[in-house]
Amino acid sequence: MKRLLPPTSHRPDPGSRSWRATGATRIDLRDERGDVPGWVLVTLMTAGLVVALWTVAGSTLTEVFLNAIAKVTSAI
Secondary structure: EEEEEEEHHHOOOOOOOHHHHHOOOEEEEEOHHHHHHHHHHHHHHHHHHHHHHHHHHHHHHHHHHHHHHHHHHOOO
């Protein structure tokens, strides 16, 4: 784990009031590479849901969209 902290000679105790009063914050720069399989799974599941929804209700969704566009363009 890497952290951005003030130089050691000027760094107060993290629990002290002076540490909090300076507005110093700890930034946790964790390695994000371990989360890639999770994002791939989320992406694939989302794509699967879109395909399933489009298969079941594609014609209805297209009709709703075209009706909405027709109402907007006729109002202009």
